[in-house]
Amino acid sequence: MKKIKQIFITLFLIGVLFGCNYNQKQKDEIQLYEFEHNGKTMKLGEVFSIEKYGQPEDYTEVESCAFEGLDKTFNYGSYEVTTFSDNDKDKIYSIYFLDENVKTKEGIKITDSFDKMKKTYGDDYEKIDNMYTYTKQKTQLNFIINNNEITSIEYLYAVQ
Amino acid sequence: MNIFILIFSILIYASFGIYNLIYILLSTLISFFSAKTLKKSKRKKLILIVIILNILLLLFFKLYIYNNFFGIFEKTSIIVPIGISYYTFQIISYLIDVYNEKIDAETNLFNFLLYALYLPYLFIGPISRYSQLGNQLKKKKKIKLENFIYGFMRILFGLFKKVIIAQRIIVIINYIVENNFTGSYVLLSCLLYSILIYCDFSGGIDIVLGVSNLFDIKLVENFDSPYLSENLKEFWKRWNITLSNFLKDYVYIPLGGNRVSKIRNNINILITFFVSGIWHGINYILWGLLNGIILIIENNKKSKNRILNIIFNYIIVSLLWIFFIYPNSIEALTKLSTIFYEFNYISLFKNLFIFGLEISDYLILIISIVIIMIFDIKKLRIKEEIKKMTTNKKIIIILILFLLVITFGRYGIGFNVNEFIYSKF
Amino acid sequence: MKYIKTFLIIFSFTLIFIFLNILFSPKYATNLIEGSMISEYYDEEVPHDVIFIGDCEVYANFSPIVMYEEEGISSYVRGTPQQLIWQSYSILKETLKYEKPKVVVFNVNSMRYNKPVSEAYNRLTIDKMKWSKEKIEIINNSMLKDETFISYLFPIIRYHSRYDKLTKEDFEYLFKRKKNTHNGFLINTNVKPYTSLPSKKILSNYSFSDIDYSYLDKIVSLCKKNNIELILIKAPSLYPYWYEEYETQIQEYSRKNNLQYYNFASISNEIGINYNLDTYDGGLHLNLSGATKLSKYFSNILKENYDLIDYRKNEKINKIYQKKINMYYNDIRY
Structure with a gap:
């Protein structure tokens, strides 16, 4: 009994120490959905500032029913950025495309076909009615499809 | 039943x-x-x-x-x-x-x-x-008021440790880890983690033993004031006692224990701690082996000064918890080494309130930790006293514990009660 | 005899526990006053011929005091922030335990929401409701994934972390209520003219959900069963967008169910609403000036089409309303 145990444990010792020699890879850096335009990269959930992203064409503040701070919307012509307030900081919550003059980082724009979207982003989407949502951790990319064509593109941050 | x-x-x-x-x-x-x-x-x-x-x-x-x-x-x-x-x-x-x-x-x-x-x-x-x-x-189990009272007291005491102490310390440690702080912050995390893992683990055990007691089932104790140990050998007799006993009876002694040559004995110790490491997880093997090595070096020596021994042992054990704070052993060692060349203590003291706890939290933390310390030091005496108390007095203790846990516990929406650390093993 | 001491201990503890529950609950008296709205109704001493239910678009836009001054109509606005339709239904049911109004007005904006929005809004609507079958119903229908019923039953479970944030208000209003509304209307005299709004977003689905329709059906049949005239309205608001598809569905629904539906948003010009002066948040809600215009307009409609009592002719009730009117103008002057 003892001998068997000893042999077993020794064999295992060797086996695992050998396995331990593999470099412990760090957790892969998962690429989140982010938006690029004119050389600037906007990351959902990050703090928004006009210094960083430039003066918008138009600006709106929307207060929700009772409190919860201000939702701010910055209109940049072809797209609109909405922020939510978190601990006195404005963080990017949504990037909404207004026309087909902007593309996602992967090159998709409004009026592109449904097939092109599928080819670029794959099959791992969630479909509710005609909205197709791709999720990477807390970032979402939403496409609305009408008549096989993309009619709406929005980046959303899952605040919860 | x-x-x-x-x-x-x-x-x-x-x-x-x-x-x-x-x-x-x-x-x-x-x-x-x-x-x-x-x-x-x-x-x-x-x-x-x-x-x-x-x-x-x-x-x-x-x-x-x-x-x-x-x-x-x-x-x-x-x-x-x-x-x-x-x-x-x-x-x-x-x-x-x-x-x-x-x-x-x-x-x-x-x-x-x-x-x-x-x-x-x-x-x-x-x-x-x-x-x-x-x-x-x-055995035939009896529903006795005595068991209920003791059971609830134990459960609430466990909850006290978990939601009042452990849930606060983890805020600090999470912040330090997520922001990759080094040097004195790592030392702080180690020292605090000792308290965290103790309150978390022993708190959970208190709940298990308390619940069992309600049904007249008595389980074996798993802790015996572990941080009063004066060296690692003693520590492992007081921490996770049932695991230590298992390893002793089914690994160490069958291998020969200490009835063999010194060298062979040391190998036995290392193998036992190796198994302990694996039991926690493959990435804890280094932690296990280090425990074994230090235990061997200590050679069960204790200086004459009890308090110094306790403090020194506490520091050693705390530093060893680095492998629990950073599951990646290489990262753990890297962070550990920063303690010895990065002396950013002033920055640490300036930053006490960035971790996410407020002054009221620190106050509550200090008071509760002192309570647990007193309990651990005077455990036998306190248990005797409680045993002698009237039922009414015991009920008052239970109700007070209940109010403390409900009011000062960190639980509910916005607090994410983390699962127990040792449930992951 | 020997258990008397035990009983006293447990009894005292229960009292302390109840006290702590009350102490830790937010009072919504001077802070987050929207949370007190639901409970101010219980203090009413007059009957109401008209009851409004709905979200902030009712409690910001309709002033019962103005409606009383215009036509002697007695009304109450049982609106709360982000009130969802199943909440409106339960609140209406609860109201009917206290009185039977002649008319119920429901703002259809909440038809666009088919699931609970946030725990904070739930609390504002539910926390100060009196315990009843309807409150249990509303909690169960509104809870989000990480909410628990027991945290509503024992508020200390939700609010225990306020132990270092208690203020004078928590002690002052332990057992009394502060009145912040006027028959449910929240005065706001600020002016923030409409300048711009976020772009109108394309939706993937414009149909109101089954759950919204089912609760609308329930409201309709509840009113029918109690011989109450139900009026559907869309309050004037520039945002969030009331899509044409939404409008079509409501028009069809009211047609099918023989209900009166007024879209005040589409006739804001006729009402005289000027979005430069009459709104306090850039067009989402009317301020006092806008609400006054809308209330006068609506009270005329009510007078023309519904058989409502002119309570100015009722000495006892008129006296109470005179007091209300005085308080109203006092608060405005403030």
């Missing part, structure tokens, strides 16, 4: 995923029947094989967890059964005891199921022997 306990255990356990139930039943049934055959045919080899099968199953899951966390191979998704480390060892202890003819094989399947599937221990231990827990379960 036993039927109720078993059904309840199975239902709750299954509610976490029916696959959990399949694995534990597999281990339990195979072990039960292999032990039972020993009565008829003296084929001990069968038990040996079942023991090894159980070990292999546990190792498989340990490797699986390691792989998924550190990404050696492609990620897969298998459910890791809850409590596999605890029930595997508990069942193995039974099998070895039967093999060594220390106890008779259980012939009643119901009794054995009760022992293996006893819900409370599946989350955090303790690892009980069949001669102890089996008998507790089989």
Whole structure:
């Protein structure tokens, strides 16, 4: 009994120490959905500032029913950025495309076909009615499809 | 009542995923029947094989967890059964005891199921022997007010440690880890982690023992004021006692214990701690071995100054917890080394309030830790005093504990009560 | 005899526990006053011929005091922030335990929401409701994933972390209520003219959900059963966008169910609403000036089409309303 145990444990010792020699890879850096335009990269959930992203064409503040701070919307012509307030900081919550003059980082724009979207982003989407949502951790990319064509593109941050 | 306990255990356990139930039943049934055959045919080899099968199953899951966390191979998704480390060892202890003819094989399947599937221990231990827990379960249990009072007191005391102390300390440590702080911050995390893991683990054990007490089931203690230890050897007699005893009885002593040459004894110690490391997880092997090495170097020496010993041992144990704070051993060692060349203590003191706790939290933390310290130091005396108290006084203690936990606990929306640390093993 | 001491201990503890529950609950008296709206109704001493239910678009836009001054109509606005339709239904049911109004007005904006929005809004609507079958119903229908019923039953479970944030208000209003509304209307005299709004977003689905329709059906049949005239309205608001598809569905629904539906948003010009002066948040809600215009307009409609009592002719009730009117103008001057 003892001998068997000893042999077993020794064999295992060797086996695992050998396995331990593999470099412990760090957790892969998962690429989140982010938006690029004119050389600037906007990351959902990050703090928004006009210094960083430039003066918008138009600006709106929307207060929700009772409190919860201000939702701010910055209109940049072809797209609109909405922020939510978190601990006195404005963080990017949504990037909404207004026309087909902007593309996602992967090159998709409004009026592109449904097939092109599928080819670029794959099959791992969630479909509710005609909205197709791709999720990477807390970032979402939403496409609305009408008549096989993309009619709406929005980046959303899952605040919860 | 036993039927109720078993059904309840199975239902709750299954509610976490029916696959959990399949694995534990597999281990339990195979072990039960292999032990039972020993009565008829003296084929001990069968038990040996079942023991090894159980070990292999546990190792498989340990490797699986390691792989998924550190990404050696492609990620897969298998459910890791809850409590596999605890029930595997508990069942193995039974099998070895039967093999060594220390106890008779259980012939009643119901009794054995009760022992293996006893819900409370599946989350955090303790690892009980069949001669102890089996008998507790089989005996006629009485519903006594005394048991209820003691049980609730213990449960609330455990909750006190978990939601008041542990839930606050973890805020600090999470912040330090997530923001990659180094130097004095790492030292702070280690020192605080000692308290955290103690309150978390022993708090959970208090709840398990308290709940068991409600049903007149007495489980073995798993802690004995561990931070009063003066060296590592003593520490491991006071921390996770049931695991230490398992390793002593089923690994260390069979290997020869200390009845062999010094060199061989040291090897035995290292092997035992190696197993302890694996039990926690593949990435804890280094931690286990370091424990063994330091224990060997200490050579059970203690200086004459008790308090100095305690402090020194506390620091050693705290630094060793680095492998629990940073699961990646290489990162752990890197962060640990920064303690010795980065002396950013001033920055630390300036930043006390960025971790996410407010001054009221620190106050509550300090007061509660002092309470636990006093309790650990004067444990016997306090337990005696409480035993002597009238029922009414005990009820008052329970109610006070309840109010403290409900008011000052960090639980509910916005607090994410983290799972118990030792449930991950 | 020997258990008397035990009983006293447990009894005292229960009292302390109840006290702590009350102490830790937010009072919504001077802070987050929207949370007190639901409970101010219980203090009413007059009957109401008209009851409004709905979200902030009712409690910001309709002033019962103005409606009383215009036509002697007695009304109450049982609106709360982000009130969802199943909440409106339960609140209406609860109201009917206290009185039977002649008319119920429901703002259809909440038809666009088909699931609970946030725990904070749930609390503002539910926390100060009196315990009843309807409150249990509303909690169960509104809870988000990580909410628990017991945290509503024992508020200390939700609010225990306020132990270092208690203020004078928590002690002052332990057992009394502060009145912040006027028959449910929240005065706001600020002016923030409409300048711009976020772009109108394309939706993937414009149909109101089954759950919204089912609760609308329930409201309709509840009113029918109690001989109450139900009026559907869309309050004037520039945002969030009331899509044409939404409008079509409501028009069809009211047609099918023989209900009166007024879209005040589409006739804001006729009402005289000027989004430069009459709104306090850039067009989402009307301020006092806008609400006054809308209330006068609506009270005329009510007078023309519904058989409502002119309570100015009722000495006892008129006296109470005179007091209300005085308080109203006092608060405005403030």
